[in-house]
Amino acid sequence: MPSAIPRRARRRGPRRFTRRDLLVTGVLLGLPILLDLAVIWGPTLASVGLSFTSWDGIGDIEWVGGRNYHDLFTDYPPFWPAARNNLLWLAFLGLIATPFGLLLAVLLDRGVRFSRFYQSTLYMPVVLSLAIVGFIAQLILSRDQGALNAVLARDNPVDWLGDPDLNIWMILLAAGWRHTGYVMILYLAGLKSVDPSLKEAAAIDGAGARQTFFRVVLPTLRPVNVIVGVITVIEALRAFDIVYAVNQGRNGLELLSVLVTDNIIGEAARIGFGSAIAVVLLVVSLGFIVAYLVQEMRQGKVPGGDRETRRGKVPGKAQEKGEEERR
Amino acid sequence: MAQSSFSGSAGQYSGIGDAGHRMSRRTLLRATALGTGAVALPALLTACGSGPGGDSVTLGSNASDPVPKKAFADAFDAYEKTSKKKVKVNTVDHNSFQQNINRYLKGSPDDVFMWFAGYRMQFFAKKGLLTDISDLWPEFQGFSKALKDQSTGEDGKQYFVPYYYYPWAVFYRKSVFQQHGYEVPKTFDQYTALARRMRKDGLVPIAFGDKDGWPAMGTFDYLDMRANGYEFHLSLMRGKESWTDPRVKRVFDLWRGILPYHQQGANGRTWQEAAQSLARKQAGMTVLGLPHPGQQFTAADRADLDFFPFPEIDSRYGQEAVEAPVDGFLLAKKAKNKKGAKDLLKYLATPDAEERYLKSDPNNVAVNDRASTASYNALQKKAADLVSGARQISQFMDRDTRPDFAQTVMIPSIQRFINDPDDIDGLLKSIESQKKTLFAAE
Numbered sequence: 001m002p003s004a005i006p007r008r009a010r011r012r013g014p015r016r017f018t019r020r021d022l023l024v025t026g027v028l029l030g031l032p033i034l035l036d037l038a039v040i041w042g043p044t045l046a047s048v049g050l051s052f053t054s055w056d057g058i059g060d061i062e063w064v065g066g067r068n069y070h071d072l073f074t075d076y077p078p079f080w081p082a083a084r085n086n087l088l089w090l091a092f093l094g095l096i097a098t099p100f101g102l103l104l105a106v107l108l109d110r111g112v113r114f115s116r117f118y119q120s121t122l123y124m125p126v127v128l129s130l131a132i133v134g135f136i137a138q139l140i141l142s143r144d145q146g147a148l149n150a151v152l153a154r155d156n157p158v159d160w161l162g163d164p165d166l167n168i169w170m171i172l173l174a175a176g177w178r179h180t181g182y183v184m185i186l187y188l189a190g191l192k193s194v195d196p197s198l199k200e201a202a203a204i205d206g207a208g209a210r211q212t213f214f215r216v217v218l219p220t221l222r223p224v225n226v227i228v229g230v231i232t233v234i235e236a237l238r239a240f241d242i243v244y245a246v247n248q249g250r251n252g253l254e255l256l257s258v259l260v261t262d263n264i265i266g267e268a269a270r271i272g273f274g275s276a277i278a279v280v281l282l283v284v285s286l287g288f289i290v291a292y293l294v295q296e297m298r299q300g301k302v303p304g305g306d307r308e309t310r311r312g313k314v315p316g317k318a319q320e321k322g323e324e325e326r327r
Numbered sequence: 328m329a330q331s332s333f334s335g336s337a338g339q340y341s342g343i344g345d346a347g348h349r350m351s352r353r354t355l356l357r358a359t360a361l362g363t364g365a366v367a368l369p370a371l372l373t374a375c376g377s378g379p380g381g382d383s384v385t386l387g388s389n390a391s392d393p394v395p396k397k398a399f400a401d402a403f404d405a406y407e408k409t410s411k412k413k414v415k416v417n418t419v420d421h422n423s424f425q426q427n428i429n430r431y432l433k434g435s436p437d438d439v440f441m442w443f444a445g446y447r448m449q450f451f452a453k454k455g456l457l458t459d460i461s462d463l464w465p466e467f468q469g470f471s472k473a474l475k476d477q478s479t480g481e482d483g484k485q486y487f488v489p490y491y492y493y494p495w496a497v498f499y500r501k502s503v504f505q506q507h508g509y510e511v512p513k514t515f516d517q518y519t520a521l522a523r524r525m526r527k528d529g530l531v532p533i534a535f536g537d538k539d540g541w542p543a544m545g546t547f548d549y550l551d552m553r554a555n556g557y558e559f560h561l562s563l564m565r566g567k568e569s570w571t572d573p574r575v576k577r578v579f580d581l582w583r584g585i586l587p588y589h590q591q592g593a594n595g596r597t598w599q600e601a602a603q604s605l606a607r608k609q610a611g612m613t614v615l616g617l618p619h620p621g622q623q624f625t626a627a628d629r630a631d632l633d634f635f636p637f638p639e640i641d642s643r644y645g646q647e648a649v650e651a652p653v654d655g656f657l658l659a660k661k662a663k664n665k666k667g668a669k670d671l672l673k674y675l676a677t678p679d680a681e682e683r684y685l686k687s688d689p690n691n692v693a694v695n696d697r698a699s700t701a702s703y704n705a706l707q708k709k710a711a712d713l714v715s716g717a718r719q720i721s722q723f724m725d726r727d728t729r730p731d732f733a734q735t736v737m738i739p740s741i742q743r744f745i746n747d748p749d750d751i752d753g754l755l756k757s758i759e760s761q762k763k764t765l766f767a768a769e
Contacts, residue, residue, distance in 0.1 A: 056429070056731075057429040057430070057433070058429055058432075058433060058454045058456065059454060071764050075757075075760050075761055075764060076761070077739065077740075077743075077757055077761075078739055142595070142596075142600070143592045143595050143596060144596060144600055144604065145600060157592075159591070159592035159594075159595045160595070161595045162538070162592040162593070162594040162595015162596065163592070163595070164594070164746055167595070247538050247539075247594070247595070248539070248540065250540060250738065250739055250742060251538075251594045251739075251742045251746070262734060262735055263731075263735060265426050266425070266426045266730070266734060267425060267426065267428060267429070267447075267730035267731070267734065269429050269730075269731065270731050270735065270765075
């Protein structure tokens with residue numbers, strides 16, 4: 001009998017979980033995994049599968065091999081404009097709207113006058129859905145009844161939203177208006193948490209304002225940079241609502257997401273063909289996801305160094321350290 | 328069990344705080360489980376909701392706008408009163424209803440549902456999603472042969488009960504024509520000359536908006552039917568003619584000829600805005616359907632609105648074809664109460680049912696010859712005359728051809744033509760090769 005207790009304890013030691021705990025964990029982990037399989041992986045693989053078939057949603061599913069892809073690349077005029085527009089969105093948001101948001105954040109962080117006012121004004125569009133932004137854009141830019149043409153009062157009004165060479169830029173401007181505010185608020189939060197002593201140290205070492213920013217402040221903002229990068233890519237690839245609100249994503253505003261909708265939803269019901277477009281969008285997205293994951297994993301492998309800089313950024317700890325040194 | 332007694336004693340040692348902590352974790356788990364249930368429950372409930380309806384007939388309605396919705400309710404009320412049966416109407420937003428029609432018919436559709444005549448109906452008949460009502464048709468009275476054709480599937484059986492239609496035509500303001508002394512053009516040359524004159528008088532000759540993609544289809548349909556006849560137009564729509572045919576090229580050439588007289592920047596303008604420029608006397612004419620321009624006019628101005636049939640291009644075809652989309656009712660294959668549904672359809676085919684509807688919605692015209700026209704306004708009377716005198720009735724491009732062809736090929740193609748009217752050959756080649764892919768699937 002005396003030996004029974006330690007044995008039991010030994011046995012329980014490494015196990016640590018009772019059957020009930022295992023059951024609860026199993027259910028709690030299993031459900032999300034099942035949901036993940038059913039809601040994410042299932043439809044994804046189904047789309048890939050359907051993209052090799054012809055199906056109108058009613059009749060039989062017929063295997064057509066790569067024909068949908070062949071038609072898509074050679075015989076579907078809106079496809080290439082849509083792909084180009086998606087990349088244009090990415091380039092515009094990534095190279096213009098995002099840096100502009102950073103600039104605004106830096107200016108506000110420096111403490112200009114009425115900074116609260118600017119902050120809320122610039123952030124306000126973020127609470128609007130892009131569809132609403134689309135409606136606002138129409139109120140301003142409509143050729144006959146828009147506010148802008150009323151102000152310009154030209155004899156030959158500019159067709160801001162109807163001219164296929166022009167409307168994409170107007171839409172990007174409207175989307176950028178919202179994106180800039182979003183990026184600004186993220187960077188503003190990041191900048192507030194940058195340890196001022198870092199800047200001080202840089203100044204003492206004789207760094208100029210520009211050097212301090214690019215060599216010291218920006219690198220410490222790395223986590224924010226990553227989030228902003230991810231958001232920018234997502235926004236550019238999932239763009240849909242604003243162009244759909246303006247003209248159903250036609251006539252110069254084509255996007256891959258719109259083409260997927262046009263073909264699958266609605267009476268058209270070219271489900272196989274629409275799936276092929278969706279797969280193209282998936283492949284493009286995967287490119288970015290893989291690049292991001294590879295970078296993250298590489299970062300995770302580097303021991304010590306990176307983690308220390310991360311820890312150094314936490315203001316509370318840094319202050320403690322500073323206080324200790326002073327003591 | 329061992330675990331709980333152990334933790335109980337631990338709780339005695341470490342005080343209430345720890346026990347409380349444990350409890351909160353459990354309650355959290357329980358709440359999570361409950362929450363999952365709460366999410367799943369409504370879905371289960373709705374799945375159970377649609378049981379058989381007994382003596383009542385269910386009716387799927389796409390009449391989500393207030394005016395038609397009330398007008399339909401009036402007609403169904405009248406049926407309920409005379410037959411002592413119930414009609415359960417499920418109204419869905421007009422566009423959503425159309426977009427979900429495939430899933431709707433494959434899932435659990437209502438017994439009777441609203442839809443459109445022509446190819447758009449035949450498509451579903453061919454897929455076996457409709458019940459044929461050929462047994463009812465011999466009893467129907469007051470429908471023309473053209474209407475019967477539009478209600479007939481490719482197998483020669485009738486599936487459709489037509490209810491009302493609205494013709495497309497060239498709309499104008501009487502006062503504007505009087506003021507400038509314009510005359511209604513009979514031929515295409517007169518039409519072009521009138522447009523030229525209007526421009527000289529400082530008007531936009533033809534108001535034009537195609538942002539939504541479909542309004543310009545009306546102009547194409549009329550140009551094609553006037554230049555090449557109804558038969559050619561229909562077989563072009565059915566994919567049986569080549570789009571690179573010189574006859575199609577001629578249609579676009581004619582269109583290019585008058586395009587300069589159309590309002591510029593059409594791809595950025597809604598048809599509502601186009602109709603408003605007609606209402607404001609900035610534009611002289613516009614090609615639209617009967618319900619469209621009137622909505623944009625003030626009540627006082629509405630009497631000033633008038634129309635003329637689209638002018639003649641080839642004397643062989645004259646002005647005999649009229650584009651007049653017909654709306655009506657279909658009986659689903661999966662209907663649960665087919666007997667009741669057929670009884671309702673019989674009523675809906677009577678003049679009385681149509682009169683009751685049109686009393687509340689004066690933007691359409693009854694299809695039944697025997698329906699009283701006493702309550703019609705001048706425009707409705709004229710529209711009724713136009714369609715009853717028509718030799719052939721076309722539906723509209725998006726109802727006369729495959730929906731995928733209209734939606735994913737023709738809308739972008741016509742918009743491309745409006746942007747760049749000079750590259751007709753390239754455009755037609757592109758339409759033809761896409762058409763082959765789509766129609767090959769049949």
